[in-house]
Amino acid sequence: MPVSLTRPLAPEPYAMLPHVASFELVSEDVRHGEPLPDAVQAPPGGDASPQLSWSGFPAATRSFLVNVFDPDAPGVSGFWHWVLVDVPVTTTSLARGAGAPDGTRVPSGSFHVRGDHGLAGYEGAAPPHGDRPHRYYIAVHALDVERLGVTVGAMPGAVSIEGVRHTLARGVLMGTAQR
Template identity: 60%
Template sequence: MAVSLTRPVAPEPYALLPSVATFDLASTDVVHGEPLATTFVADGEDLSPALEWSGFPDGTRSFVVSCFDPDAPTPAGFWHWTVVDVPVSTTSLPRGAGSPGGELLPPGAFQVRNDGGSVGYAGAAPPPGDRPHRYVFAVHALDVEHLGITPETTPTAAAFTALFHTTARALLTPTYAR
């Protein structure tokens, strides 16, 4: 029996959470509302894009950077990438920072496993023929230096823990279909 992927569009994931201040998130690699280049998808180079942020609130003590697909055909979406304990002195991540070894991450930052079970960035890979998926890159400004989780923490648990320390959030949402 074939599974139909026709389903309602998932809500904007952060619209359902308590409202927080916003700040700016930019990239030389991805554009809000535009398709991802093959460099950033599983069938391509599978690299995380360069990200740069500014305008976050005074009192920010660290950041969490994540990429979430709310359109994945699961009840809970799909976490593609989560970086925790990014120091407040860091305001950008270069292309490829989501490599499994995390060599391009700032000291002290670490990645939790993505929903595919691997460490690092998992490129976009929606089911063939499905509608374009949204890939929500988010930088969360936190009021703590360390989130108090480990690399074994699930991305959903990391997001839940960060929720209680998020003072502002910046979003950038490209799309992808195959």
């Protein structure tokens, strides 16, 4: 059954959460509101997590949570493409490919939880063929704790809920993809 091109656009996910301060999040790979490059899309693209850098977060920050979420995925809860937990406060950038599933490119002490694709690590954008453009929200959350208190086996939604409880500020980029 083909995906309907007329379903309503999902709400902007972070607008529905309690308001927090924002800080600068930039990427050599992603330009806010523009199509994602092939390098960060699922195969036949490069399937590499985007390069990210951030600054201007609150002095009280103790760690970061990084995620990539598609609210436009056909389903009731969107699709989590990447969740990186317990990024040390001394880390203010991630190289392209840091989301490699083997976990060798993440900062010491941090870890991936499984995304909705069932694997730990980044999975590139892969909207259904023929669907309208999907929005991919890349967020870095400045947290008030060094450790979020979740385990590698945590589900992305549960990590998000715990993250909301500890978020001081957030940097967000949004790219789009369509097949």
